[in-house]
Amino acid sequence: xLEFILARGNYWVIxxxxxxxxxxSFSAQNLIKRLVxxxxxxTSVFLxxxxxGKVAGGxxxxxxxxxxxxxHGAGHEEDAAHGTAAAGHEAPVETPAAPHVETEPVVEVDPxxxxxxxxxxxxxxxxxxxPDAVDPGHSDIPPLQGEDASLMGEPLEDGVTExxxxxxxxxxxxxxxxxxxxxxxxxxxxxxxxxxVLILTAIVVGVATLAVGLALIVRIRExxxxxxxxxxxxxxxxxxxxxxxxxxAAAEGAA
Amino acid sequence: xxxxILTHLAPAWAIAHAAPLLxxxxxxxxxxxVFVPSGRxxxxxxxxxxxxxxxxxxxxxxxVQADTVTLAALADAGIQTNMLREGVVSYAIGGWAPPVGIxxxxxxxxxxxxxxxxFIGTLASVFSWPTVNAEIRTEKQNLFYGAxxxxxxxxxxxxxxxxxxxxxxxxxxxxxxxxxxxxxxAGRDRRALPAAFNYLVMGTIGATxxxxxxxxxFAATGTLNMADYTxxxxxxxxxxxxxxxxxxIIIGLGLKAAMWPLHQWLPNAYAYAPxxxxxxxxxxxxxxxxxxxxxxxxxxxSPAYTFETASFDWLIAxxxxxxxxxxxxxxxxxxxxxxxxxxxxxxQVGYMLLGVSLASVFGVSAGLLHLMNHALMKGGLFMAMAxxxxxxxxxxxxxxxxxxxxxxxxxxAFAICxxxxxxxxxxxxxxxxxxxxxxxxxxxxxxxxxxxxxxxVLAVIYMGRILEAVFFKAPENPRKVRKEAPLLLLIxxxxxxxxxxxxxLDASFPYDLARNAAEAVIGVGGQx
Numbered sequence: 001x002l003e004f005i006l007a008r009g010n011y012w013v014i015x016x017x018x019x020x021x022x023x024x025s026f027s028a029q030n031l032i033k034r035l036v037x038x039x040x041x042x043t044s045v046f047l048x049x050x051x052x053g054k055v056a057g058g059x060x061x062x063x064x065x066x067x068x069x070x071x072h073g074a075g076h077e078e079d080a081a082h083g084t085a086a087a088g089h090e091a092p093v094e095t096p097a098a099p100h101v102e103t104e105p106v107v108e109v110d111p112x113x114x115x116x117x118x119x120x121x122x123x124x125x126x127x128x129x130x131p132d133a134v135d136p137g138h139s140d141i142p143p144l145q146g147e148d149a150s151l152m153g154e155p156l157e158d159g160v161t162e163x164x165x166x167x168x169x170x171x172x173x174x175x176x177x178x179x180x181x182x183x184x185x186x187x188x189x190x191x192x193x194x195x196x197v198l199i200l201t202a203i204v205v206g207v208a209t210l211a212v213g214l215a216l217i218v219r220i221r222e223x224x225x226x227x228x229x230x231x232x233x234x235x236x237x238x239x240x241x242x243x244x245x246x247x248x249a250a251a252e253g254a255a
Numbered sequence: 256x257x258x259x260i261l262t263h264l265a266p267a268w269a270i271a272h273a274a275p276l277l278x279x280x281x282x283x284x285x286x287x288x289v290f291v292p293s294g295r296x297x298x299x300x301x302x303x304x305x306x307x308x309x310x311x312x313x314x315x316x317x318x319v320q321a322d323t324v325t326l327a328a329l330a331d332a333g334i335q336t337n338m339l340r341e342g343v344v345s346y347a348i349g350g351w352a353p354p355v356g357i358x359x360x361x362x363x364x365x366x367x368x369x370x371x372x373x374f375i376g377t378l379a380s381v382f383s384w385p386t387v388n389a390e391i392r393t394e395k396q397n398l399f400y401g402a403x404x405x406x407x408x409x410x411x412x413x414x415x416x417x418x419x420x421x422x423x424x425x426x427x428x429x430x431x432x433x434x435x436x437x438x439x440x441a442g443r444d445r446r447a448l449p450a451a452f453n454y455l456v457m458g459t460i461g462a463t464x465x466x467x468x469x470x471x472x473f474a475a476t477g478t479l480n481m482a483d484y485t486x487x488x489x490x491x492x493x494x495x496x497x498x499x500x501x502x503x504i505i506i507g508l509g510l511k512a513a514m515w516p517l518h519q520w521l522p523n524a525y526a527y528a529p530x531x532x533x534x535x536x537x538x539x540x541x542x543x544x545x546x547x548x549x550x551x552x553x554x555x556x557s558p559a560y561t562f563e564t565a566s567f568d569w570l571i572a573x574x575x576x577x578x579x580x581x582x583x584x585x586x587x588x589x590x591x592x593x594x595x596x597x598x599x600x601x602x603q604v605g606y607m608l609l610g611v612s613l614a615s616v617f618g619v620s621a622g623l624l625h626l627m628n629h630a631l632m633k634g635g636l637f638m639a640m641a642x643x644x645x646x647x648x649x650x651x652x653x654x655x656x657x658x659x660x661x662x663x664x665x666x667x668a669f670a671i672c673x674x675x676x677x678x679x680x681x682x683x684x685x686x687x688x689x690x691x692x693x694x695x696x697x698x699x700x701x702x703x704x705x706x707x708x709x710x711x712v713l714a715v716i717y718m719g720r721i722l723e724a725v726f727f728k729a730p731e732n733p734r735k736v737r738k739e740a741p742l743l744l745l746i747x748x749x750x751x752x753x754x755x756x757x758x759x760l761d762a763s764f765p766y767d768l769a770r771n772a773a774e775a776v777i778g779v780g781g782q783x
Contacts, residue, residue, distance in 0.1 A: 201424060
C-alpha cells in the first residue's frame, strides 16, 4: 500500500496543487490571488501532461552520444516517427535502470572528471567501431556526453556494442537493415515529446490568459478603486440601489 | 441548388483549400487590422473577411452534401476536393497525414455549425458599425474589429477541427478575445470589467477541465485525433481513465456552453458587453461549445457506452430541465431587458441539451434545429436591443415603455423574434419546440414534454412583460420622440426577423440540415 502511494508521488503532488489552485480561485476575494490560484491550477495540469510523457530514465529527444554516431550512419529521415516508437519500445526494458540512476552521485562525478566510471567505457567501443562519426561529437560537446552517460547509468555498457553492431550492418548496405538500425540504434531513451509540445502550447495560452486577467484587474482598480471582489460587488449594489431610488423619485415627481 | 457553387462559382483553389482558409483568413486579417488607421475601414475589411468565410462555409456545405455524380465531375475537372468518403471532407494541415498531423474534418454537423457561425458573423459585421462607433473610442475601433475577427476565427476553428487538443487551442483563442471584447463594454458601464474578469476565471477553469479530460484520453489511447478515438475507445469502455476523461470533458465544455448550473458567467457578461458583442456571442459562442459537446458525446464517445447513457439520464437531462425551469423563473424577475434575454438564453440551452440527451436521431435533430433557430431569434432580439441602446440609451423595462410607438420598425422585428422565442405558431421557435415535444413523446419522456410546455408559459410571461411595456404603455419619458434605429441596423435585424417567419412557414431547409447532422453523428456512433 505504501509502495503504491510512493510510486505515484507525481500524481499526489498534481492532485494537491490542483485542489489548492481551485480552492484559491474560488475562495479568495482578492482578484490577484484568484489569478494566482488559477495559475497554480493550470500548472498542475502542465505537470500532469509532463508526467504522462515521462519515460523512466529518459532524456530530451535530441541526438547525443552514441545516437549521433548511429544516426550518422543511418540517415536523417526517421527521427520523428521512429523516435516515439523507439522510446515506447525501450521504455519497459530500461525501466529497471531507473532506480540506479539517482541524480546525487551523477552530480558529484561530473565536476571531478578525474576518473569518470561510465564515460570511457561508454564512448571508447563506439569510437573504435565507427570512428568517422564519433570524433566530432566527442570533441564538440563533451559536457553533453557526460550528461548522457550519467543519465543512462551503467546499463549503457551492454547496449553500446549492440548498437554499434547495428550501425555496422547498416554500413554494409542492406536497405531494411539500415531501416532497422535507424529504429533501434537510437540508444538514449527519451521521453515522449508530444505532451511536452502540447504543454508548450498550453503554457502560451495560460500566459495570455494571465496577461488579460492582470490587465482587467488594472482596469477594475481604475474604475472601482479596489481589487477586492466583495467590495466591488458592494459598490455595484449600492450604485444600483441609488439609481433605482433616483428613478423612483423622478417618476413620482413627474406624476 | 447549393451545388451550383461548386460547379459555377467557386474557383478550384477555393474548393481544395476551403477548410483552412475559412479559419486562417480572419486570423491573418485580424493581425493586419492593427495597422489600419480608421475604424470604418476596419469595419469594411471585417465584413469582407467574414463574408469570405461564409463563402468557404457554403463550399464546405456543398461538398458535404454533394452526391457522387458531382464529385466525379469535380474530379474529372481536376479539382482536388479532399473528400475522405461521401459526406466527409478531411484536410491534413501542412500535408501531415491525420493521426500524426492536425486534421480539419467536416461532416454534416460541422458544415451546419460553420454555416451558422459565418452567417451570423457576416450579418453581425454588417450591422456593427453604428453601434461600435457609438460605444467604442475612435482610436480603439480597429483593434476592436481585430479582436472580433480573432474571436470569429476561434469559433470557426472549434467547429472545424478534428483534433482534440487543437480544439482546446481554438476554444481559448475565441475565449481570450471574448474576455477582451466583453471588457470593452466598460466605456458605457464599468460593471463590464468584473463581469469580464469572472468570465475569465470561470472560462479558464472550464478550458482547463477540458484539457485534463483530453490528457486522460491521451493517456489511455495515445492519440489526439477524434476519428482515432472513435476507433480505439470501444475496447476501453470499462477503463476508468477513459471514464474520468469523459467526466472532465463534459464539465469543461458544459461550462463553456452555459449548461446549468455552470452558467453564472453568462448573464453579467451578456448584460454589460458592448451591444454588438452581445449580439454576436449570444448567437454563436454557446452554440459552438454545444457543438463541441455533441461532437464528444456522439463521435468520440458513443451512446452505446453505459457510462454515457447513465450521464444522459442522470446528469444532462436533469440539468437541462433545471435550466429550463430555474432560468426562466429568473428571467421573469429581471428589470433589465438584456438580463432577461441572457437568462432566457441559459434556459434555451436547456432545450437543446434536452434534445441531445434523448440520444436519438430525432431528439438530436430537434436539439440542433432549436440551436439554429435560437441563434436566429436571439441574434434578432439583441440586434433590436442594440438599436434601442443606440437611440434611447436605456435598457430597463421602464425605458422600454412606449417604444412601440417611437420606433415601430425596430420593435416590430423585436416582437417577431420575441414571439419566436415563446414558440408561437408560424414562427421558427414553434417548429423546433414542436419537434422537441414530439421527440420527448416518442421517447416516452412525457414529464419532459410537460416541462417544455411549462417553460414556454414562463417565456410568455417574461417576454410578455416586455412586449406589454413596448406596445401598450405610454412612454414615461416625454422626450422620446419618434426615432428609428439607423438603416444599417434595421436591414440585418429584419433579415433575421424574416428568417424566423420563413422557417415558421417552411422549416425544410434547416430541418434537413439538422437531420443530416444528427444522422451523421449518430450514424458514426451506431457503427460501433
